[in-house]
Amino acid sequence: CAYLLRYPLYQLGNPQLRIFRPSWFLTLVRPGKEQPQDTVQFRIPMEMTKYDIKNYLEKIYNVPVGVVRTRIQFGSNKKRNHLNQKVKQPDYKVAYVQLALGQTFTFPDIFPEKERAPAEGSMEEMQEKFMEDEKQRQKLDPRRGGVTEWFGL
């Protein structure tokens, strides 16, 4: 685990530090501002450094990494709740990773519209049927040809 950990002091000639079972999790996010084609944006834990991200992606995900730039995003402390107490949104670190070897990455559309037929005998089917019946009832008489009820007897 990465928390409650004190890494051994490094002095010249010490063995290479190895972390088993790292408890750091990265979140790939869609960039808010337009980023160049080779840049991937991550939300990372505060304790990670640029070298950590480079090694993480190269060793675990086998992604060739060029440059990594990080910044800390301040979470706002301005909003207040119903008791007029300040509510703090958590701070987080953002990493901009540029891929090596001329690769590109575009954030995909993970929630495409899918045609979903509801299962037989389920709640969704009954609800959809009910909604259709209601809409049918709300429609005017088709024999009136689109004219509203305001006119007529």
Next chain:
Amino acid sequence: MGSATSKMAASSSAGRVLTLCKQFQNVFRISSATNARQGAVSSAKCQTSLLREKSPIVTPSWSNPISSPGQYRALHTTISRRGLEEFFDSPENWGEANVKSGAPWTAKQLRTKSNEDLHKLWYVLLKEKNMLLTLEQEAKRQRVQMPSPERLRKVERSMIRLETVAKERESALRLLQTGQEKGRPGAWRRNIFGYVYWYRFKEYAIPWYMNRRYKRKRFYTPKFVEPHIRLRIENYLRERARNENLKKRRLTKLQERFPQIKAPAS
């Protein structure tokens, strides 16, 4: 870019051929794109090393026009196709409302596994958790419900249990080999405020008597703190007596109102 590609080419003969004849690069790219796609779809367990040998050298995106739209994957162009794709679910599950998932790992099941298996499982769980976190964030961004959020909790619990099993094994080994109970040395110490706590040692490059910041920390209570400690103890005893009286009063009131009640064993 040229030196990098030449290094990669040295590992595979196909690459060496490609770097020699640039005009055949387009042909190879399309054919290998199909190969790699089939490889990715066939099984989740295919080795990245195999794919790397099949696929050609990557060309920059600007020289890769959408020649065959059926085979073009709008994600990215990589040598190992399972790089950043592992941050997302398999494309069949995109847009679903519910994604089926099994039960979390129990400690009992994990204890039967070898250390190597546990190590590999840790990274499988890590990648799964990363994928779920990206999904959660994207769902928040698109203002859509995340499909089956209980997967996150399951993965977290599995990881905690894995950690406990690994720690058990490590501490057992340590006890057998060295006789030490704790991995990190420490001692019971009293701080300035009179509290006794387990102080865990930290590694320094210099001895403690040369460390000015450490000497300012003072692991003893001065004489003038003792009356404050006494007041603290009095407060604690008062609060404890108050809580016990409250419980007794509640019980007696209940007994009055409902005489048939049996006093709970506490």
